[in-house]
Amino acid sequence: MKFTPLKRWVLCCLILILWVFGIPVWAGEEGVVKGRVVNIRQGPGTSYQVVTQVKSGQVLAVLDSSGSWLKIQLSSGKAGWVHKDLVTVRQTAAAVNGSSEQKYLQVTTKVLNVRSGPGTGYKMVTKIGLNEKHAIVDLKDGWYKIQVGTQQGWVSGNYVKVLAPASNTPTTPVQTPSQDLPKSVIITGDIVNIRQQGSLESAVISKVYKGQSLAVISKQNDWYQVELASQARGWVAGWLVEPSAESVPARGDSADNEVLSAPLADQKRFSITERGNRPVLNLEGWTKDQIQVTTDSSNKTVVLTLDGSTKINYEGKIERLGILDLKIYARDNKAVIEIKSTFIPALDTTYDDAKKKTVMVLNIGTSKGLTGKVIVVDPGHASVQPGGWLDPGAIGPRTNLYEKDVTLRIAVNLKNMLEAAGAKVIMTHLGQTELSLAGRAAIANNSQADIFVSIHANSSTQGLSGHTTYFYAPWGDEFLAAQRSDRQKLATLVQNELVKTVGRKDMGVRESNFAVLRETRVPSILVETAFISDSQEEILLGDEGFRQKLAVGIFRGIQSYFE
Ligand SMILES: [Zn+2]
Known part of the structure; x- marks a missing residue:
């Protein structure tokens, strides 16, 4: 984000007005840090220098506010500014009753309404249940103001008991026979x-x-x-x-993380576990001759037909593992499991008939077109700057997400998929680099790579969102113009697959003179995966499942390019 002179002027005036008139309402309040790692700045705005960082859960005394920013006191005694969306503001315990001990109450009725003010005339904010405990932040006319999750509200004193400060341990639950x-x-x-x-x-x-x-x-x-x-x-x-009423079959000895488990019949279970980003299909209760497997590479589908019917009828997807469609149903007295994935599937199967257990690792089948191809993947930003700090790229304004961290995660996911499909991948860096942009391009030029793919997250002050893929091949540059159709084709295929797989707004294929595109001698693209400046996409880019999906989209575009 950049401040135009006008915006800077407006901001300065705003700060001056607030400073002159003052707003002392924050006395007795504190902020609990919400974000994982949050920047504390010298002044109220992202244009101010970061003075330190605080971590989730840290409590900071609030001294003052200015617009969307709070002035807070650090444990060092120094003051700094934090954006108010990154902390939960609550009253200090001392402000409640003059004591520094936090008091709690416990609900004594089955369901208790929490209201926006101290009386039954106020609107309901939420409900809490028997034995729940909440921190008391204020007391008025026999009503307690309490903290419920991130919100605050009032409850009647008739249905609660105030706990002695020492007894904040959970009470014995009411057990159902x-x-x-x-x-x-x-x-x-x-x-x-x-x-x-x-x-x-x-x-x-x-x-x-x-x-x-x-x-x-x-x-x-x-x-x-x-x-x-x-x-x-x-x-x-x-x-x-x-x-x-069915009991869960005994667990296998697999240490994989379980994603889905379906008891298909008595003592017969199908489950999907996760092993290093790959889905693993587990069949318990069948021997090898009771399992029929067919793989259809043109439809990217695996079908398992298992002896014995099932009452289960299920359809779902596990996108982060590349499973676009999963169906379980009965047909001709057999249980059928259909798995459609984003890649050509290949199964590494281990049968254990003594235990009636079969484990199938669903791998990406080697793709003819990708086998042996050399692909340079460039995670955007993270260049070492004078002074030793790393260029973060754009920064998400709400969660303080760094573009360089997002691009690296997407790039690593993409690398894993390309390698699994038989390609050779060269990363320009794995977290930080001393290379210039031309230096990154040179990696592709010197290794005689087939293509170069730079990964970025976009940023805009105009509320834009969606996917954009860039290439560069001006007619005036004889060398680049000769690659025009290849460069444009690669950009178009990746953009199409991104839109198809991830489904954010299609911002189109664009041509732009970016250094990494201009300096590469091999066909190259720069993918602006999504907008870190957009409120929805910033959250999505912070999610590993979404980053995996973006990598799948780029992977499929590259796969089509080489087909
Ligand atoms: Zn960037």
Whole structure:
């Protein structure tokens, strides 16, 4: 982001006005850091120098505010500025009752309304349940103001008890008698959090996916205590699962992370686990001669036909593992599993008939066109600057996400896919580089690479979003003009596949005189994957699943180029 002279002038006036009139409302408030790592700046704006960084959960006393920025006190005693979206502001305990001890209350009724003000006339903000505990931030007319997650609200003092400061340990839950317990639950939400305790406020310890089944240990209020594949225990919300009388088959000895688990019939289970970004298909309860496998490389599909029918009828996808469509259904008294992936599939299968266990690692099948191709992948930015710091590229304004970190993750994902398909990949760097932009291009020129692919995230002050792919081949440059059709073709195929696979807005193929495109002697493209400046895309770019999807889109475009 850049400040035009006008914007800088407006900002200065704003700061002056706020400084002259002052806003002392922040006394007695503190900010809890929300972002993973958050910059503290010298002044209220991203144009000010970063003085230090703070980490998630750190508590900072609020001294003042200016626009969207808060002046805070660091533990060193020095002051700095932080954007208010990056912290949760709450009242200090001292502001509540003059004591430095944080007080908590516990709910004594089944369901309690939390309201926007101290009285039943105020509108409801949320509901809390029996035995839930919340920090008290204020007290007025017999009503307590409490902190619920990131929001605050008021509850009537008639339905709570204030806890002595020492007894903030979780209370014994109300247990449901075991005869009422289902044997297992099947996850019905797309991605569901497993928490340490049965409350939305409790820490998330794991995530499970739609279709997965988990053994039930106990139940408390609307929450189930479940056992995960890792044998760790946690709590899942009752409204995101379907109770089942079937017990979960005994776990295999696989240490892979389980993504999906489906009991197809009694003592027969199909599951998908994850091994280093590759999906692994596990079949338990069948011998080799009861499993029929067909692979269709033109449709990028694997079909498993298993002896014995199933009552399960499932359709879903696991995009981060390259599974675009997964179907489980019954046909002619057999269970059929159809997996359509983003790549030509190849199975590395291990049968163990004694244990009736089959493990299939779903790999990218070598693609004829990609085998032996040399591809230079360039993660944008991270050049060492005078003074030793790294050029971060654009910075996400909400989560402080650095473009250089995003481009590296996408590039590494892309490298893994290209290598799995038989290509030779050269990365221009793996996190930092002393090379100039021409130096990055030279890697491709000196290694006689087939193509050069530079990965970036875009930034705009005009609210733009979506994918853009750049090439450069001006008619005036004889050498580059001779590659025009190849360069344009590569850019077009990658752009098309990005739009098809990832589905953000199509900002088109563009031609621009970027140094890495101008200096490369081999066909080259620069992919602006998405806009880090866009509120939605900044969040997406911070997500590994989305970055994986972007890599899949670029991979497929490159695959088509060599076909
Ligand atoms: Zn960039």
